[in-house]
Amino acid sequence: xxxxxxxxxxxxMVILSSFTKPVQDSPFQHDRKEIKSSILLAGFDxxxxxxxxxxxxxxxxxxxSGEAITGFILERTYEDPADPxxxxxxxxxxxxxxxxxxxxxxTNVFPGFISYRVTxxxxxxxxxxxxxxxxxxxxx
Numbered sequence: 001x002x003x004x005x006x007x008x009x010x011x012x013m014v015i016l017s018s019f020t021k022p023v024q025d026s027p028f029q030h031d032r033k034e035i036k037s038s039i040l041l042a043g044f045d046x047x048x049x050x051x052x053x054x055x056x057x058x059x060x061x062x063x064x065s066g067e068a069i070t071g072f073i074l075e076r077t078y079e080d081p082a083d084p085x086x087x088x089x090x091x092x093x094x095x096x097x098x099x100x101x102x103x104x105x106x107t108n109v110f111p112g113f114i115s116y117r118v119t120x121x122x123x124x125x126x127x128x129x130x131x132x133x134x135x136x137x138x139x140x
Contacts, residue, residue, distance in 0.1 A: 047130040056107040069096040073119045081115035081132045111137045
C-alpha cells in the first residue's frame, strides 16, 4: 500500500511540474530585445546620483574597463531595488564614446524613493551592472 501511495505521489509531482516554466534571469523587464548573456565584469569606477534643481536627478558614472562597450542603459525603479521582480524603467540610452565618465539627467521624476542603476552593454550582451544609488524626493 505504501509503494502505491509513493508511486502516486511521485507521478503527481512529475505531472504538476510539467506545468511550470523555469524563471528566466533577465536584467530588463520591459519590451526590448532580450539579452543573450549576462557576464558581469568589473568596470564601473563610480556611480553617483544627485538632485538637479526642482525637476530632475542627474546620474554620473565612470567606466574604465578594457571591454569594447557600445553604450549604457540608465534605469530607475520606485520599488525595492533588491526585489528581483521590481520593475526597472529605462530612463536614458547613452552611447559609449570612449570617455572615462558619462552622465544623464532624469527630468520626469515623482516624489518618493527612486533607485537608479546603469548597465554597460556591448551590442546585446550585458558587460557590467553598476551598484544601485537611491535618491529621496520629498516633494517638487
